[in-house]
Amino acid sequence: MDTKHRILDEALTLFSQKGYANVYVGEIAEKVGIKAPSLYKHYKNKQAIFDAIIDEMNKRYEAQAGMLNINGMNPSVDASVYSNISDDRLVEIGIGLFLYFLHDDYTCRFRKILTIEQFHNQEFSKIYSSQYVDGPISYQKMLFQLLMANGEFISADVDVMTLQFYAPIYMLLTLCDREPDREAEALKLLEKHFRQFSKIYGGAQ
Amino acid sequence: MDTKHRILDEALTLFSQKGYANVYVGEIAEKVGIKAPSLYKHYKNKQAIFDAIIDEMNKRYEAQAGMLNINGMNPSVDASVYSNISDDRLVEIGIGLFLYFLHDDYTCRFRKILTIEQFHNQEFSKIYSSQYVDGPISYQKMLFQLLMANGEFISADVDVMTLQFYAPIYMLLTLCDREPDREAEALKLLEKHFRQFSKIYGGAQ
DNA sequence: GTCTATAAGAAGATAGAC
DNA sequence: GTCTATCTTCTTATAGAC
Numbered sequence: 001m002d003t004k005h006r007i008l009d010e011a012l013t014l015f016s017q018k019g020y021a022n023v024y025v026g027e028i029a030e031k032v033g034i035k036a037p038s039l040y041k042h043y044k045n046k047q048a049i050f051d052a053i054i055d056e057m058n059k060r061y062e063a064q065a066g067m068l069n070i071n072g073m074n075p076s077v078d079a080s081v082y083s084n085i086s087d088d089r090l091v092e093i094g095i096g097l098f099l100y101f102l103h104d105d106y107t108c109r110f111r112k113i114l115t116i117e118q119f120h121n122q123e124f125s126k127i128y129s130s131q132y133v134d135g136p137i138s139y140q141k142m143l144f145q146l147l148m149a150n151g152e153f154i155s156a157d158v159d160v161m162t163l164q165f166y167a168p169i170y171m172l173l174t175l176c177d178r179e180p181d182r183e184a185e186a187l188k189l190l191e192k193h194f195r196q197f198s199k200i201y202g203g204a205q
Numbered sequence: 206m207d208t209k210h211r212i213l214d215e216a217l218t219l220f221s222q223k224g225y226a227n228v229y230v231g232e233i234a235e236k237v238g239i240k241a242p243s244l245y246k247h248y249k250n251k252q253a254i255f256d257a258i259i260d261e262m263n264k265r266y267e268a269q270a271g272m273l274n275i276n277g278m279n280p281s282v283d284a285s286v287y288s289n290i291s292d293d294r295l296v297e298i299g300i301g302l303f304l305y306f307l308h309d310d311y312t313c314r315f316r317k318i319l320t321i322e323q324f325h326n327q328e329f330s331k332i333y334s335s336q337y338v339d340g341p342i343s344y345q346k347m348l349f350q351l352l353m354a355n356g357e358f359i360s361a362d363v364d365v366m367t368l369q370f371y372a373p374i375y376m377l378l379t380l381c382d383r384e385p386d387r388e389a390e391a392l393k394l395l396e397k398h399f400r401q402f403s404k405i406y407g408g409a410q
Numbered sequence: 411g412t413c414t415a416t417a418a419g420a421a422g423a424t425a426g427a428c
Numbered sequence: 429g430t431c432t433a434t435c436t437t438c439t440t441a442t443a444g445a446c
Contacts, residue, residue: 167372
């Protein structure tokens with residue numbers, strides 16, 4: 001990894017721990033193993049490093065959306081994936097998704113930045129809600145609608161159903177961001193949640 | 206309100222919007238209507254203002270815990286309140302609690318500080334989890350256990366039940382902190398959630 | 411208790427040698 | 429591209445008059 005990328009990487013880590021204002025240029029440079037003035041050969045100023053992080057995040061988000069089909073525009077394609085699946089497979093998919101969000105190198109550090117800066121920066125506030133609330137919810141909602149139409153889920157208010165499915169994932173994700181030691185506890189609970197959810201709403205099978 | 210309290214109040218607002226490092230002493234002073242040096246007659250330094258906010262929060266938290274019986278040590282006393290209540294009353298209580306957390310002048314600004322500083326400060330991380338995850342959950346869990354023992358709720362895994370009850374409240378609370386305009390939407394969804402939850406788990410009545 | 415003036419120091423950024 | 433030296437600006441905090 002060249003110096004320019006290493007600066008971005010160390011800055012991302014520091015910003016995600018302390019927030020923009022608490023990180024000093026000299027601190028980023030030190031982590032990279034250079035002196036602060038050298039850093040200005042790679043980026044115009046501190047703000048430019050931050051902006052580069054946002055750009056990189058936007059690029060990755062698009063790639064990721066395609067890969068995970070989360071917030072995808074066409075859940076009907078994915079519906080077949082979830083059609084007639086076993087509880088075990090549902091748990092596997094759900095846990096896999098949770099772990100991806102939690103551990104993906106870039107995603108997880110950027111989510112922390114969004115968390116820290118959300119009240120300070122309206123752009124971040126919008127990205128946060130879109131990426132971690134409205135996106136997953138609208139995707140899940142369309143999926144549940146299809147599963148209901150196929151008769152695989154009992155019919156119920158789909159908004160509430162989606163809320164009850166996704167909110168636990170969200171809460172445990174933010175919990176693990178804050179206290180990584182509690183991941184095992186979260187995973188255990190999440191698995192039970194998926195099974196129970198399937199029992200409640202998948203009763204039509 | 207005397208100057209010392211007004212400093213605390215304006216500092217709390219600013220810290221909750223920008224985080225500690227982004228708020229300058231001169232900015233707090235300006236909001237109060239004095240010059241920065243005058244502020245040092247009331248507080249030793251910037252950190253002392255922050256510490257005073259923490260102290261005040263701890264005081265209020267204890268009073269609030271008693272008042273709301275959230276994170277209370279004895280939910281069996283409260284179980285009678287929830288015993289044999291109508292759906293309407295359950296919604297009323299749930300929404301009331303949500304609105305208290307969301308709007309209480311001090312609570313809501315302090316929660317934003319916790320959110321902003323949680324990855325930076327382990328003390329805040331612990332307070333956050335205790336106040337907005339483990340506290341409410343352990344209280345609700347004990348309540349549901351009692352309602353199950355009374356035969357008013359069907360028997361099910363109580364940890365999952367509690368998670369499914371509380372996680373939507375938590376998610377919508379953090380959503381409204383970020384986007385206050387979405388309160389009406391959150392309340393509508395929350396009401397439907399309570400009714401649906403009661404239908405699922407209160408089926409033993 | 412509030413002010414003006416100012417010190418002390420931190421952090422961002424530039425100049426210029428190598 | 430990296431360094432040392434330095435400039436500039438911003439912020440905290442103090443001194444001392446009123």
